[in-house]
Amino acid sequence: MNHGALATDITVAGLVIGLYVRDQDEAHDFYVGKLGFRVHTDARNGDYRRLTVQHPDQPAFQLGLFAPQPPTVDADTAKALREIVAKGAMPPLVLVVDDCRAAYERLQARGVEFTQEPTERYGSVDANFRDPSGNGWKMIEAKTARA
Amino acid sequence: MDTPASTSHDPDLLRRLLRAKDRMDAASHEAWPVERLAGVSHVSAAHFARAFKDAFGVPPHRYLLTRRIERATALLRDTDQPILDIALQTGWNSLGTFGRTFRDITGETPRQLRARQRAATHALEQVPGCYLSAAARPDLTIAVSEKRRREAGDTLGAPNTEQDP
Numbered sequence: 001m002n003h004g005a006l007a008t009d010i011t012v013a014g015l016v017i018g019l020y021v022r023d024q025d026e027a028h029d030f031y032v033g034k035l036g037f038r039v040h041t042d043a044r045n046g047d048y049r050r051l052t053v054q055h056p057d058q059p060a061f062q063l064g065l066f067a068p069q070p071p072t073v074d075a076d077t078a079k080a081l082r083e084i085v086a087k088g089a090m091p092p093l094v095l096v097v098d099d100c101r102a103a104y105e106r107l108q109a110r111g112v113e114f115t116q117e118p119t120e121r122y123g124s125v126d127a128n129f130r131d132p133s134g135n136g137w138k139m140i141e142a143k144t145a146r147a
Numbered sequence: 148m149d150t151p152a153s154t155s156h157d158p159d160l161l162r163r164l165l166r167a168k169d170r171m172d173a174a175s176h177e178a179w180p181v182e183r184l185a186g187v188s189h190v191s192a193a194h195f196a197r198a199f200k201d202a203f204g205v206p207p208h209r210y211l212l213t214r215r216i217e218r219a220t221a222l223l224r225d226t227d228q229p230i231l232d233i234a235l236q237t238g239w240n241s242l243g244t245f246g247r248t249f250r251d252i253t254g255e256t257p258r259q260l261r262a263r264q265r266a267a268t269h270a271l272e273q274v275p276g277c278y279l280s281a282a283a284r285p286d287l288t289i290a291v292s293e294k295r296r297r298e299a300g301d302t303l304g305a306p307n308t309e310q311d312p
Contacts, residue, residue: 022158083156116173
């Protein structure tokens with residue numbers, strides 16, 4: 001099967017990927033106030049709040065900051081999801097930056113919780129941080145930036 | 148379910164326990180007495196070890212051991228440093244303790260592992276370091292002392308099983 005040919009017959013104009021967070025206000029403050037994302041959608045309907053953010057450099061991409069809660073999931077599932085996020089068991093997200101060490105300095109000064117300082121390996125530099133909920137991020141320096 | 152078990156599922160506590168795990172990950176060569184870990188998680192030293200095991204499935208010091216062995220394995224594979232230097236760098240005070248623990252957990256000596264890794268071809272450059280290290284992490288589901296005991300038992304029992312046709 002020719003997967004390459006299939007991939008080109010649908011034009012994708014945007015992408016939204018959701019994260020589970022423990023508190024949407026807290027997540028808003030982190031992603032907007034510390035990481036430099038901007039609010040794309042913030043819509044409420046009763047207890048439900050659809051909150052997505054977007055980085056100005058990546059306008060085709062939205063990051064959803066969603067709370068695991070009924071009615072999207074039942075109460076027991078919501079509880080399990082909150083535990084899984086808090087244990088750091090969700091797969092790490094990746095932020096590709098042009099200068100990892102400079103970004104580290106700036107973000108750390110804003111109070112971002114780094115779990116690994118910038119480390120050089122495989123010809124690049126990477127650092128790890130977490131959002132307040134426990135979601136892990138790898139911040140990787142683009143290899144082409146210093147080519 | 149009793150009270151300590153249910154409070155250990157509190158997401159806020161789990162998030163603080165994760166912080167202790169992250170700190171061990173970032174500096175596995177350092178000493179991590181329970182009081183220090185408990186301080187990171189803002190829980191009492193008396194409750195920390197149980198809460199950590201409930202959250203992550205292994206006691207904190209066994210987790211630390213797996214991270215040290217994992218890091219030593221990477222250094223044996225990727226560098227030419229003397230084994231003593233690697234032992235001291237990854238948190239052991241003596242070559243003897245390092246060698247014994249390493250063998251008990253991985254089944255081979257540091258020297259044997261280095262020789263075997265050197266012989267294998269390396270196609271790992273394209274794999275992110277975190278996945279590499281996670282894949283190389285020893286799955287230490289029992290205490291090292293228990294593992295030693297069981298292996299001693301196996302050795303004693305081995306001749307009998309081999310004699311049976």
